[in-house]
Amino acid sequence: MRGQDQVIATLNELLADELSAINQYVVHAEMCANWGYSKLHKATEARAITEMRHAEKLIQRLLFLQGRPQVSAMGPVNIGERVEEQLRQDLQAEHRAVTQYNHAIRLCEEAKDHGTAELLRTILQEEEEHVDWLEAQQEQISQLGLPLYLAQQRDD
Numbered sequence: 001m002r003g004q005d006q007v008i009a010t011l012n013e014l015l016a017d018e019l020s021a022i023n024q025y026v027v028h029a030e031m032c033a034n035w036g037y038s039k040l041h042k043a044t045e046a047r048a049i050t051e052m053r054h055a056e057k058l059i060q061r062l063l064f065l066q067g068r069p070q071v072s073a074m075g076p077v078n079i080g081e082r083v084e085e086q087l088r089q090d091l092q093a094e095h096r097a098v099t100q101y102n103h104a105i106r107l108c109e110e111a112k113d114h115g116t117a118e119l120l121r122t123i124l125q126e127e128e129e130h131v132d133w134l135e136a137q138q139e140q141i142s143q144l145g146l147p148l149y150l151a152q153q154r155d156d
């Protein structure tokens with residue numbers, strides 16, 4: 001099925017952001033593992049895998065619409081040197097994802113491509129959950145203090 005050029009371009013823009021998110025989160029997850037924060041490692045690794053599934057769905061849809069998936073273009077990757085900075089950078093990436101998916105859904109609806117809009121809506125809900133989880137971590141840090149929060153991240 002032939003997709004509209006604007007929809008295909010938008011899917012490729014979303015794909016670039018997913019690819020940079022995967023890289024950022026994998027590095028953050030492994031830094032946390034290296035520091036011994038195994039709970040943060042697990043949670044961040046799981047989020048990276050979810051982003052990989054998103055990339056997979058976007059690639060499937062691009063091929064379905066007879067578009068060419070662009071996987072060599074990537075958005076910015078922002079690595080935090082400390083846990084708090086990592087959470088801040090990841091939250092920024094997730095806020096951007098929510099904004100971009102909302103924008104893309106509107107564009108697909110205007111182009112009357114409701115099938116693509118439907119797919120993007122399912123991904124958007126997971127990005128919203130990512131925002132919620134990261135906000136909860138920041139809230140825990142502000143309530144518990146950083147040392148106690150980090151102490152709780154050590155064991156499985």
Ligand SMILES: [Fe+2]
Pocket residue numbers: 018021050051054097123127
């Ligand atoms: Fe994603």
Ligand SMILES: [Fe+2]
Pocket residue numbers: 051094097126127130
């Ligand atoms: Fe996400």
